Amino acid sequence: xxNLTMIQAINDAMRVELARDPKVLVFGEDVGNNGGVFRxxxxxxxxxxxxxxxxxxxxESGFGGMAVGLGINGFRPVVEIQFFxxxxxxxxxxxxxxxxxxxxxxxxYTSPIVFRSPFGGGVKTPELHSDSLEGxxxxxxxxxxxxxxxxxxxxxxxxxxxxDNDPVIFLEHMKxxxxxxxEVPEGEYTIPLGKANIVxxxxxxxxxxxxxxxxxxxxxxxxxxxxGVKAEVIDLRTLSPLDMDTILASVKKTNRAIIVQEAQxxxxxxxxxIAQITEKAILHLEAPVLRVAPPDTIFPFxxxxxxxxxxxxxxxEGVNNVLEF
Amino acid sequence: xxxSLAAEHIGxxxxxxxxxxxxxxxxxxxxxxLSDDELKEVMRRMVFTRVWDQRAISxxxxxxxxxxxxxxxxxxxxxxxxxALSKEDFILPSYRDLPQMVWHGxxxxxxxxxxxxxxxxxxxPENVNVLMPQIIIAAQCTxxxxxxxxxxLRGEKRVAINYFGDGATSQGDFYEAMNYAGVYNLPVIFFxxxxxxxxxxxxxxxxxxxxxxxxxxAAGISSARVDGMDVLAVIKATQVARERGIEGKxxxxxxxxxxxxxxxxxxxxxxxxxxxxxxxxxxxxxxxxIRFRKFMEAKGLWNExxxxxxxxxxxxxxxxxxxKADETAKMKVTDLIDVMFDTLxxxxxEQKAEYLAKESK
Numbered sequence: 001x002x003n004l005t006m007i008q009a010i011n012d013a014m015r016v017e018l019a020r021d022p023k024v025l026v027f028g029e030d031v032g033n034n035g036g037v038f039r040x041x042x043x044x045x046x047x048x049x050x051x052x053x054x055x056x057x058x059x060e061s062g063f064g065g066m067a068v069g070l071g072i073n074g075f076r077p078v079v080e081i082q083f084f085x086x087x088x089x090x091x092x093x094x095x096x097x098x099x100x101x102x103x104x105x106x107x108x109y110t111s112p113i114v115f116r117s118p119f120g121g122g123v124k125t126p127e128l129h130s131d132s133l134e135g136x137x138x139x140x141x142x143x144x145x146x147x148x149x150x151x152x153x154x155x156x157x158x159x160x161x162x163x164d165n166d167p168v169i170f171l172e173h174m175k176x177x178x179x180x181x182x183e184v185p186e187g188e189y190t191i192p193l194g195k196a197n198i199v200x201x202x203x204x205x206x207x208x209x210x211x212x213x214x215x216x217x218x219x220x221x222x223x224x225x226x227x228g229v230k231a232e233v234i235d236l237r238t239l240s241p242l243d244m245d246t247i248l249a250s251v252k253k254t255n256r257a258i259i260v261q262e263a264q265x266x267x268x269x270x271x272x273x274i275a276q277i278t279e280k281a282i283l284h285l286e287a288p289v290l291r292v293a294p295p296d297t298i299f300p301f302x303x304x305x306x307x308x309x310x311x312x313x314x315x316x317e318g319v320n321n322v323l324e325f
Numbered sequence: 326x327x328x329s330l331a332a333e334h335i336g337x338x339x340x341x342x343x344x345x346x347x348x349x350x351x352x353x354x355x356x357x358x359l360s361d362d363e364l365k366e367v368m369r370r371m372v373f374t375r376v377w378d379q380r381a382i383s384x385x386x387x388x389x390x391x392x393x394x395x396x397x398x399x400x401x402x403x404x405x406x407x408x409a410l411s412k413e414d415f416i417l418p419s420y421r422d423l424p425q426m427v428w429h430g431x432x433x434x435x436x437x438x439x440x441x442x443x444x445x446x447x448x449x450p451e452n453v454n455v456l457m458p459q460i461i462i463a464a465q466c467t468x469x470x471x472x473x474x475x476x477x478l479r480g481e482k483r484v485a486i487n488y489f490g491d492g493a494t495s496q497g498d499f500y501e502a503m504n505y506a507g508v509y510n511l512p513v514i515f516f517x518x519x520x521x522x523x524x525x526x527x528x529x530x531x532x533x534x535x536x537x538x539x540x541x542x543a544a545g546i547s548s549a550r551v552d553g554m555d556v557l558a559v560i561k562a563t564q565v566a567r568e569r570g571i572e573g574k575x576x577x578x579x580x581x582x583x584x585x586x587x588x589x590x591x592x593x594x595x596x597x598x599x600x601x602x603x604x605x606x607x608x609x610x611x612x613x614x615i616r617f618r619k620f621m622e623a624k625g626l627w628n629e630x631x632x633x634x635x636x637x638x639x640x641x642x643x644x645x646x647x648x649k650a651d652e653t654a655k656m657k658v659t660d661l662i663d664v665m666f667d668t669l670x671x672x673x674x675e676q677k678a679e680y681l682a683k684e685s686k
Contacts, residue, residue, distance in 0.1 A: 075478075
């Protein structure tokens with residue numbers, strides 16, 4: 001066991017996989033000698049050499065396409081998109097190429113690629129660094145979308161993502177990179193993709209969330225508990241595929257639910273969750289399932305993050321709205 | 326215009342030509358080393374491809390094929406470049422490049438199934454090194470760098486070749502791919518078939534550049550500019566590019582000047598809107614088949630009977646393979662679900678069960 005930050009756990013996951021499987025390659029902008037702009041790939045080039053861990057020219061589409069080519073040629077690329085706001089430069093490689101490779105070749109070729117990328121608000125980045133674009137990804141058939149909320153999950157999920165034989169988008173919330181430490185086992189362990197985690201048990205209302213909003217929701221749940229409200233908090237961990245078994249079991253127990261997300265309200269995973277809960281558990285609901293989410297504007301100017309991003313107060317208000325419905 | 330760089334360039338100003346229009350050899354020192362049998366095979370494949378194209382257009386009009394992008398006029402670029410490859414080399418084609426795929430080993434009925442929109446069209450046999458035709462123009466260029474990097478990392482003497490038209494050279498992916506290939510010194514051949522038009526848009530409106538070969542300068546890679554209606558020039562340039570690749574000298578951009586006699590595709594394009602009859606006639610005089618036939622006949626390697634034999638053979642082959650395509654089982658939704666992932670996630674298992682129930686009714 002080691003007491004690690006999330007960024008250290010992510011670094012450790014790549015180290016474990018680079019050592020285990022010679023087909024694993026790590027590349028992206030500044031991931032080599034520099035060790036990544038957040039140190040996610042620190043020392044990996046030193047340990048594994050320039051053939052395994054290397055820098056690319058500054059062109060996301062170029063390295064996205066290169067990853068697809070390496071994937072069909074038997075390698076397992078772990079690619080870093082420096083900030084997920086830059087995904088638009090390589091969305092063709094990701095969504096129309098990697099995601100479709102197995103399908104369009106009838107299974108002949110595959111894209112066992114992990115696209116790692118930081119995202120997330122609360123750290124006052126410049127434009128297009130923090131946007132939550134996972135909604136665009138979950139509606140793309142052929143990819144899995146994973147968002148860890150803590151160091152332990154980050155390592156286990158990233159190892160699973162690298163071993164997965166299909167493309168995985170692995171989104172790392174910047175605010176969580178170094179905000180707390182956790183005991184993380186040394187060596188290899190996996191957490192299955194597509195499995196949510198009940199991070200706090202409760203019986204009155206279900207809070208479904210992911211990423212940095214897990215911490216916000218847990219704080220809200222503690223506050224609510226002081227007033228006798230027992231909220232169950234579910235950390236999705238994987239946004240595609242969704243763990244509907246865990247979600248529905250919880251909703252059937254609590255009969256009330258809210259979804260807390262950092263992404264804007266329209267579209268997104270909350271809309272999909274509400275649709276599925278309505279389809280599969282409407283008779284168990286005492287109130288509509290509500291969304292706690294930012295307004296449908298462009299991601300805020302840094303100085304407006306605090307008034308834009310959902311906070312503990314917003315989550316408590318959301319819970320109260322479904323309780324008092 | 327002159328280009329002086331460390332990289333090697335062939336025919337930057339005047340495209341490399343080996344055969345004159347009358348079939349005589351004008352550039353003997355660049356003559357590729359080919360046996361008589363190999364020369365005959367090149368001729369056979371070009372004639373075969375011309376017949377296949379005519380049959381494909383006709384089958385498309387009858388509704389027996391779906392998406393068809395005519396290739397007549399481009400036989401030298403397609404057949405010649407593929408002929409210069411080893412079967413170990415990997416082809417990343419565009420939607421027009423079905424001939425290279427078939428000459429590289431893809432059974433023709435699968436090319437027909439791809440045209441129709443059937444999953445079996447993309448199920449490339451294990452020992453055939455080609456990817457499905459790329460619809461997103463220039464995506465194949467960046468993917469070729471990845472395939473080539475794989476060969477380089479494993480120390481394999483193989484190259485990845487990608488094909489694209491003149492319009493594709495305006496895409497960002499084209500530049501990014503050449504640049505990556507340059508930086509990593511990858512065994513890639515960027516094969517440009519410059520047929521002068523991207524649907525209706527003439528080359529002069531893609532770029533103010535005098536030609537495409539010079540665009541290699543931006544990436545610091547080698548280039549060759551060839552007469553794409555001269556199959557021997559195409560073979561030579563591709564051989565040189567391949568050798569550079571496997572000898573660790575990096576990537577080459579080949580610009581082959583060619584022409585498509587037919588429309589952009591059989592999906593409603595009318596080339597008389599943007600091309601003149603004179604232009605068409607002028608290019609037809611440079612026809613790769615006529616020129617190479619003259620060369621072959623002068624060497625006593627080809628005659629009318631041989632050509633007739635190939636024409637018949639091609640017609641039979643097409644007929645046999647369209648029949649095989651007809652006999653391929655129809656797709657079901659469950660077939661599509663099954664190839665989405667290695668392991669189906671629960672939501673697709675659920676949807677599969679739904680469709681299984683429908684399909685068993």
